[in-house]
Amino acid sequence: MRIWSIILILLMSAGCRKEVKVKLPEYKSKLIIEAWIEPGEPAQALISTSAPYFGGFDYSNPTAIFVKGAFVTVSDGTTTDTLKEVIPNQGFYYKGDNLTGQIGKQYVLTVRHGGKEYTAHTSIRNKVPLDSLFFKWEFDSLGFIWQHFKEPAGLGNYYRWQSKRLNVKYGDQFFAGPIFSVFDDKFIDGKEFNFSYDRGPQPYNVQAWRDDPNRNLYRVGDTVAVKFSHIGQDEYEFWYTYYQNKVSNTNPFSAPVNIKSMFGNNQEVIGCFVGYSYVLDTIIIKNKP
């Protein structure tokens, strides 16, 4: 309900605001797993923990949320690969070695940490191409990337859209998925249409991104790579509830949403393991003709 968010903003500016102290119930940290596998690449996982907002977390030592020494494996049913810490002293980032993703295969990821074991399944589906990319100027030098898409007939397809600016200066760190960057074909099965997305967020620590007032738009001169992935239903539901949780950010007009963790029990773990079967396309944004 986007409109209520707009009303909310109006209320926030019209009503009176003040800083308050809140006494929250005691918090138990959860394991956070962000894992993926792509064709031709080994599986990768970022593992951290959640932390309480107030009390109990030392904000001056943020790397304390990184999880070191977790035992992470990926298997395709015949081969099992152990994911290693990429930066051994930091933990957090784990990457596989000898097992690479293949279209049409299924994978299971297992994380053992703190005496507990969590697993999630994914598969790499076939690629679904975009027809073409084009740019639409909203202002003189700013606008959105649009894509022409012909959705293949047959219900049950799920997609994720991400983009990355390949500019030399202010290039993006990674492929960013904007809010609700996943969709299904429930309403659009077999249809041909155009769609666009905002420019997605860059990691929290990219100052340039946060300071840009037009951070949701692309600029003339940008070279942008679009990554369009075909994903599975559980993967879609994870991302969808993840974004629902994100937009509900203490909004009184929406009920809080529990993310559908792909690792089960979300009182202990929140995470996903996604097989991305993607196509890449690049667009160079030129001046308005």
Added chain:
Amino acid sequence: MRISCLFFLVIVCRYISSQNISVSGKVFDKKNGEVLVGATVYSKARPSQAVFTNNYGLFSINLPVGSHTLVIQYIGYAKKEIPVEVTKQIHLNIEMTEEGGTTLNEVEVVGEKNDENVTQNRMSTVKLEMHEVKKIPAFLGEVDILKTIQLLPGVKNAGDGNTGFYVRGGGPDQNLILLDDAPVYNASHLMGFFSVFNGDAIKNVNLIKGGMPAEYGGRLASVLDITTKDGNNRYWEAEGGIGVIASRITVQGPLKKEKSSIILSGRRTYVDVIAKPWLEKTDFKGTSYFFYDMNLKWNYILNEKNKIYLSGYYGKDVFQFNSVEDFIDTRIPWGNATLSARWNHIFNSKLFSNLTFAFSDYNFKFEAFQDDFEGKFFSGIRDFGLKYDLYIYPNSRHNIRAGIHHYYHIFTPTNVSAKQGETVFDLGKVVKLYSHESSVYISDDWTLRSNLKLNLGFRYNHFFHVGPFTRYLKNFQGKITDTLNYRSGRVVSGYPGPEPRASMTYIVSPSLSFKASYTRNYQFIHLATLSSVSLPTDVWMPCTEVIKPQIGNQYAAGIFKNFKDNLFETSVEVYYKDMKNQIEYKEGAEPSDNVYDNPDNAFTFGKGWAYGAEFFIRKSKGKLTGWIGYTLSWTLRQFDEINYGLVFPAKYDRRHDASLVLTYEPLPFWNFGIVWVYATGNRGTLPNGFFLFEGSMSNDYGLRNSYQFVPYHRMDISATFSFSKHKEWKKSKIISADIEITTASPENKRKLNHSLTLSVFNVYNRYNPYFIYFSRQGDLLKGDFKVVAKQVTLFPILPSLTWNFKF
């Protein structure tokens, strides 16, 4: 059923064997011919056998042959005594005059205090007269009946900016709101800041929190029965007011003197007009909001025995939001319309009947345009009702009511349509759900002994969900595998709903009584809310194969005691309530989930409990009037699919809730009002922790409603100065305090009566929380990260000035 038939027979036998002669009549206001509801009528010699006028001002009392003095009393009116010779059945027309109306001296209240609250066989019921309500400070000067009832014990408000109310732990959808017998589905304007009821059009309000009589049904928690004015059938008059945000006008008068009257009220806000020049230069050009509503009632007295009326309401809210920056253009209209028609027939002094047709319509629409994209969604409910009610007064010991009600509901749960340029997205067919709700009831108010009264009732409901209907069958993955089609009128599912009702009053003395009640209620329609506050987006859903009827049982008991010759009314009531088949959206459900799915699949079901105690002290006579109410309560819910199946407190689970309402009239032309409320903070779900994902921070929410907000408290004050009363008062002082000036005749009533009201909302400027959000500052990975909680308050101190007039 057999038991109730037997019970009916017993009553009929008693009726036949009755020896007394009945005296019936109608009680009305002398000035404008409005009937008075709930006036007490008794023979001076037998005060314990009092009867009350019904909703049409009618009463029937059985008296032994001989001379009697009939006493008629009504709050705010001078007591009347009429000698009657009872030899055969008689019908009386009794005119009452307002206190203070006859003399213009200081308002020294002469009327005798009433023990109605102690002796009446009704508990958990509060009646409010509009002239009382108008003295209480009003938010932005708009007299609001829904805000006033929230000041009563057992009724909780939902916080600032919300007219939704919660009775004894029930949800806002569990209140049956009737406007002249037509149900009102969304009683709020402007996201709940105001109610749809225009104070000038309303005559009185009856709130039933427990011990619901059998003539009411269909909701679990309460009945709010609102009666509008009949219209002056003696002379034409107009009244209205100009306030800060809205203006209103009411015109009423006779179409045919003392036979037919009409009343028309209208109201409109003008925030949009004021804000327009401002917004013109901003990116939000075209953004506006307004609401308006109208009430119309036409009355026709065919003859002594037949009366008809037609009453209608139409109101609309329109919110328009344009943002140049977001390229968004949205329009959100919503509104209610109700219509009721009634034929009131008196067979004889012992049998009255009412035939009522009721229509109600609520709809909500949302239209958004962005570039060539066009999206719409709409939802609504429409009701057609027919009711036939009988009032039987066989003798002074029995007061029987029986009737048959039928409602045809058409529900439109959220439907979505979207198109982009020429491409129309396939969002499924428009989904409508059709259902029938039939009920029969009988109840008897039985005076067993002069000190023991019973009310036994039974209501039987049957609910049918009928076609056309399409059920989508899905496999475990949620894919549609097949559809089941039901033809128009074919029964898809049905539910019975037997409701036993009982209450008793044991009168210890004229100033002390004990009362107890048990009620069972079925509710076949549900309001599903996506958000924690009631919004026009909330969707009404009927029972289907998946959605079972809500069932509630309420047990209540109370002590009623009056002090100082009925000057102070006090009561203590305790209640326990259980509720089955409560409804909530599944976590993360969205209105658009209906597309290619049955809307009932978006819900999950659970149960609830509520218990508590209510304390009430009221003084309704004298220069200083008002009440103090206090409620101690608990309200819990449990849903298998929400909050990991754990029991959680409802949002309005408030341990303490207190209110103080005082009005002071030192002189006839001055009226001062004060309201103070205190309530334990609402409950909510706040994020307790955070986590990083794709390099950005997300919230991790705690258990459902595990956070408790700070207490809510607020004080409002008002002062009204009546220019006309002041002028008359001065004049009467000059003439002499002893000379009585008779009521102004209709001709000189034409002159302007006007008053000015200054009201201040939230006098001590308390920042009550509307919601809390977390603001993140700094950079987590740089070590300067900080989170602060910020509280948003809707209304700080808000003074307002309203000018009211009447001529």
